[in-house]
Each structure stands twice: as C-alpha cells, then as structure tokens.
Amino acid sequence: MLNNIKGLTVLWDFDGTLFDTYPVYTTIFKKVLNAEHVDKNEIFRHLKVSFRHASGYYNFTEEQLKDFFLLEERIPPKEFKPFDSVETVLKYADNNVIMTHKLKKDVHKILEYYGWDKHFSEIVAGDDGFPRKPNKKSYEYLHRKHMIDLVIGDREIDIIPAKELGISTCLYQNNGSKIADFYLNNYKEFWNKVAL
Incomplete structure (x- = not known):
C-alpha cells in the first residue's frame, strides 16, 4: 500500500487509461x-x-x-481525448512513465498534440522489442530504472506484471476485476482512493 503519494513514480498504460481511445x-x-x-x-x-x-x-x-x-x-x-482530470494526477506525480503496445511514433504524436510529452520521462512502446503484456519484462526494466510506486491501467493485463513485481496497482474504469489494490472510475477520485 502507498503511505505517501508525494514523490510518486507512476507507470501508466496509454489506451483506455490516459486517453479515451x-x-x-x-x-x-x-x-x-x-x-x-x-x-x-x-x-x-x-x-x-x-x-x-x-x-x-x-x-x-x-x-x-x-x-x-x-x-x-x-x-x-x-480524436483521442484525454480522460478528465488525468493531467492533474500527472502533474502531481514526481515521475511518469508509459508502457503501451501502441507504436512509439503514435504515442508521441498524441502526447505532442496535447503538450503532454513533458509529463513523461520514458515511454516503452510496442515496437521497443519487449514481449506483450502481461509479460513482466518491460515492467522489470522500468522498475529497475525508475523504482515504480504505482501502476495504473484499465485492464487486468496492465496490472498483472506489477502484481508479480510487488508494485501497487490501480485499475481505471474496471471494477469487474478483483486483483487491483485500488479502483478509480474517474481521476477526481484519485485523491480519496489512492492519496493516503
């Protein structure tokens, strides 16, 4: 569990987590x-x-x-709209990284359009040579480099690797699963549910 949200390093999924794609x-x-x-x-x-x-x-x-x-x-x-209030969470975290199956050029295109590329220190994308989720190799790489505190995704395959590595997890708009540490329906809830 997270005891202090300040200085948090967050690993984000992209589709369905940052953007409503x-x-x-x-x-x-x-x-x-x-x-x-x-x-x-x-x-x-x-x-x-x-x-x-x-x-x-x-x-x-x-x-x-x-x-x-x-x-x-x-x-x-x-056409790819960011979820409401997610940028507030991005600004609050000390460090944000992305792990996605999307091609890196497509991720950069969307982030640059919204001026969000400044929020992320690293992006691991589908064309970076790592096995697809739920394989944990990309998460191991990012965790070794950045010491991830929390993984946020919208599907079980986004958080299974984090669970295997002992990292706290949050599922976004997915209350059907029972394996995450936290569940959010919108990012306005972040402060009540995750920021302990």
Missing part, C-alpha cells in the same frame, strides 16, 4: 468487420480485454489487420 478503435473495428449485425458494445468489451483477443474472437484476416492499422494511422490526434 476505445470508442475510436471500436468504430474502426466495426468498419473493418463490415458487419452491420455486430454490436459496438460487444466489440468494445472484447477490445477492453486486448486487441489481440478481439481480433482473434472475430477471426480477423491478415488483410483486416492491415486495414485496421491503416485506418488507425489516419485518425488525427484530436
């Missing part, structure tokens, strides 16, 4: 599926497990995967 991804996913009968809420639920899970569930072909990533690349950064 899933609505955009859901729309692209449905377009690539080209299936009117598939419910957007169902797609959203599968994407929240992981993109790999969702694309496997809907049996995406190689061509559909290419189409998805091509369409994603065309989305302007302004």
